[in-house]
Amino acid sequence: MSTAMDETLESKLLETIIPSRARIPDDPAPGNYVVIDVAQFSTTVPELFANGAEYVYITEERGNEPEFKSDHPRAKIGGGSGPNYEGEEGYDFFNSPSFVQDVDVAGRPTAMTSTNGGNAVTDLRRAGGDDVEIYVGGLTNGKAVADHLRESDRETFLVAxxxxxKPSPEDTVGALFIAHHLHGRPLTDERRAAYREVVQFGKGPKYEDKPRIKRTDLYEYTLAFDSRNAVPKLEGQRLVDVTTAGGDRDD
Incomplete structure (x- = not known):
């Protein structure tokens, strides 16, 4: 891939990348919108689907999940990280791709939100109405999401x-990563390594003095490029994996 071709692609991306949740338009143009919150929401959601979750209900705000569980007794719900990243009392998991590995979500509805990615999904849902289709993508499922959207006749916008x-480097990298796949221009080994370094050095030092789960999330899950095939799409307030046949089941 030539440098000139790279520059042309990334110039085009300036028109379709929304650099932060705060920059989501009040009246979004019709199209597909991919919410990218690499650490952690866009990595946790594909893990929930990989472990068999029926769907992921995105609550209007944190604290609404117990009400959802009262209406859906089989559901597993996510809350805050709690003391020492062990989760909050009354919740089954939190926004961590490694923590959810030990939660039995197979065949069950789940519910959660997050400060950045989850709230960005809600912002888009409220602002966009029927003209906006919302997906969740990250480094682990970015290729799968791009492959699904490539044949769409709608414009695709990438919400970092x-x-x-404010913008964050890892989410900008996630947007560029998905965009390369979306435009049929897979990353060179050199650029993939550069993207990995941006995420690693942007987040890793912050996690050195935190519980080990933060480093596990980053190095074993977040940076596992193209390791998941889930394509989460919002239907109502539910994210469903459109690659599976069971996405539309009711409880």
């Missing part, structure tokens, strides 16, 4: 959720 209203 960011943090506290």
């Amino acid at each position: 959720a960011g943090s506290r209203g």
Whole structure:
């Protein structure tokens, strides 16, 4: 892939990448929107589907999950990380791709949100109405999402959720990674290594003094490029994996 071709592609991407949740338009243009929150929402959601979750209900706000569980007794619900990243009392998991490996979600509904990615999904749902289709993608399922959307006749926008209203390097990398696949231009080994370094050095040092689960999430899950095939799409408030036949079941 030539440098000139790379520059042309990434110039085009400036028109279709939304650099943070705070920059989501009040009146989004019709199209497909992929929410990218690499650490952790866009990595945790594909893991829930990989472990058999029926769907992931995105709550309007944190704290609504117990009400969802009262209406869906078989559901597993996610809350905050709690003390020492061991989860909150009354919840089954939190936004961690490694923590959910030990939660029995097979065949069950789940419910959660997150400060950045989950809330970006809700912002888009509220603002976009029927003209906006919402997906969740990251480094682990980015190719699968791109392959699904490549034949769409709708414009695809990549929402790099960011943090506290500002862009974050790992989400920008996630958007570029998906865009390369979307436009049929797989990454060179050199560029993939560069993207990996941006994420690793952007997040890794922050996790050194935190419980080991944060480093496990980053190095064993977040950076596992193209390891998942789930294509989460929002239907109502439910993310369903459109690659499976069971996405539309009711409880």
